[in-house]
Amino acid sequence: MATQIIWFRNDLRLADHAAVAAAAAAGPVVAVYVLDDDTPGEWRIGAAQRWWLHYSLAALAADLEAMGGGLVLRRGRPATALADVAAATHAEAIHTLHHYEPWTKAQEAAVGETLDLRCHDGAYLAPPGSVTTGSGGSYRIFTPFWVALSARMPPAKPVPAPMIRFAAPPPGDDLDDWQLLPTKPDWAGGFDVWTPGEVGAHAALEVFAAHVGRYDTGRNLPSEGLTSRLSPHLHHGEISPAQVWHALAKAKGADSYLREIGWRDFAITTVDRVPELGDDAGRPAFKRFPFRDAPADLEAWQRGRTGYPIVDAGMRQLWRMGWMHNRVRMIVASFLTKHLLIDWRVGERWFWDCLVDADYGNNSLNWQWVMGSGTDSSPFNRIFAPVGQSEKFAAAGYIREWVPELTKLPDAAIHAPWQADAGVLATAGVDLGTTYPMPIVDHAAARTRALAAYATIKDTTTP
Numbered sequence: 001m002a003t004q005i006i007w008f009r010n011d012l013r014l015a016d017h018a019a020v021a022a023a024a025a026a027g028p029v030v031a032v033y034v035l036d037d038d039t040p041g042e043w044r045i046g047a048a049q050r051w052w053l054h055y056s057l058a059a060l061a062a063d064l065e066a067m068g069g070g071l072v073l074r075r076g077r078p079a080t081a082l083a084d085v086a087a088a089t090h091a092e093a094i095h096t097l098h099h100y101e102p103w104t105k106a107q108e109a110a111v112g113e114t115l116d117l118r119c120h121d122g123a124y125l126a127p128p129g130s131v132t133t134g135s136g137g138s139y140r141i142f143t144p145f146w147v148a149l150s151a152r153m154p155p156a157k158p159v160p161a162p163m164i165r166f167a168a169p170p171p172g173d174d175l176d177d178w179q180l181l182p183t184k185p186d187w188a189g190g191f192d193v194w195t196p197g198e199v200g201a202h203a204a205l206e207v208f209a210a211h212v213g214r215y216d217t218g219r220n221l222p223s224e225g226l227t228s229r230l231s232p233h234l235h236h237g238e239i240s241p242a243q244v245w246h247a248l249a250k251a252k253g254a255d256s257y258l259r260e261i262g263w264r265d266f267a268i269t270t271v272d273r274v275p276e277l278g279d280d281a282g283r284p285a286f287k288r289f290p291f292r293d294a295p296a297d298l299e300a301w302q303r304g305r306t307g308y309p310i311v312d313a314g315m316r317q318l319w320r321m322g323w324m325h326n327r328v329r330m331i332v333a334s335f336l337t338k339h340l341l342i343d344w345r346v347g348e349r350w351f352w353d354c355l356v357d358a359d360y361g362n363n364s365l366n367w368q369w370v371m372g373s374g375t376d377s378s379p380f381n382r383i384f385a386p387v388g389q390s391e392k393f394a395a396a397g398y399i400r401e402w403v404p405e406l407t408k409l410p411d412a413a414i415h416a417p418w419q420a421d422a423g424v425l426a427t428a429g430v431d432l433g434t435t436y437p438m439p440i441v442d443h444a445a446a447r448t449r450a451l452a453a454y455a456t457i458k459d460t461t462t463p
């Protein structure tokens, strides 16, 4: 039987992986990962994802070694790297899972030009483009998409990792030589909460399965930590959406959770249809939006020094642990685009670099949703009041965790310290303007300015 190559990408697992199963059934296997910083251009893997990738590749290599094989690491364009591996091993075919970001499609096309590339499904609940309207068109709004997708569920039952016979591998790079780990001293200090890799993904699923029943009521409460934190595992493909579905579908209260997984499919379906989602507003009028160039405001936002505790807590959580609670992502994104009138693409790029779950579809779709520029979007006049959101979603505990200089403030004062009595601030050791900033914008004035900015484009069209 001829040698088969498994080309791993953001599907770093062995179980429920159609390409792994197909390759293992067809012959002895060489497993390869190619780090390509060329084809994606400015969408090359961001810094936080590189940290994740390092440990996830190490975990996958260890799993393959335990089965008697290993993982060959190559750097460069996949077409060149895989051609070299195929020539060295006399491989018959290359097996991989389909991916849909514009650069991943370009990689597949380039590899397929000269090699026998066999792409399999399995990175999503349903392949993008396969969930269509009655007339065969694509859905542009999430809810009808979800109705149509759920009608096709459950997904096929997950399969375990197959027995694999390995062919002699060609030489590869040393993972440490790729220098994926961060060098900035104050960054990534909190990343040790994560366990990248297939085993870590299933452990996270198990933890979440024990409290999935509280997800629906608790998912908007950042102090409670009731969401699954599976996003970096799903993004890197260490667990398949079908595995998540089958593990949880029968649990009480899982419906609203599975609907969120559906957003992931909706995002990639949108990317498949609109590859430039990360750069171009879905609504053309937004090309005329009067964004501000405000470097000092941007830096205050990036560093968590805006003077709005909920915004600062979120931005510091992002910096420290490469992840942020979804409710707070919406608040900080709204603050950047509406209170500060800074271009959504600037925030999107910051997230791209800082998130361990940075995902082209999910990130771009959600930034456009908050900005109001996407085809399925939040109404433009919905401007989150940071203080109101912080109180409504009981974020005091979350703020104390991430903004330690406010820890001693009572709940009543912690959402808006500048409104607190001088005595309360003094008792808590808070000296506004010194130990913690005053708000960089006034909420009411910022709201009025944002509405005026949106009025200039008067967009009512749906593309």
Ligand SMILES: Cc1cc2nc3c(=O)[nH]c(=O)nc-3n(C[C@H](O)[C@H](O)[C@H](O)COP(=O)(O)OP(=O)(O)OC[C@H]3O[C@@H](n4cnc5c(N)ncnc54)[C@H](O)[C@@H]3O)c2cc1C
Residues within 6 Å of the ligand: 219, 227, 228, 229, 230, 231, 232, 234, 235, 260, 261, 262, 263, 264, 267, 324, 325, 326, 327, 329, 330, 333, 351, 355, 357, 358, 359, 360, 362, 363, 364, 366, 367, 370
């Ligand atoms: C401005 C902004 C940027 C975002 N950028 C990303 C990103 O780069 N990568 C990313 O995975 N998610 C992104 N999200 C979506 C969401 O915030 C995260 O998926 C979620 O917070 C991850 O935590 P969790 O796994 O505990 O989520 P859970 O609530 O446990 O959700 C389960 C899974 O469903 C998917 N999901 C949940 N909400 C969404 C959503 N709104 N859109 C798409 N998929 C969703 C994720 O895969 C997630 O892991 C973004 C949201 C906003 C508002």
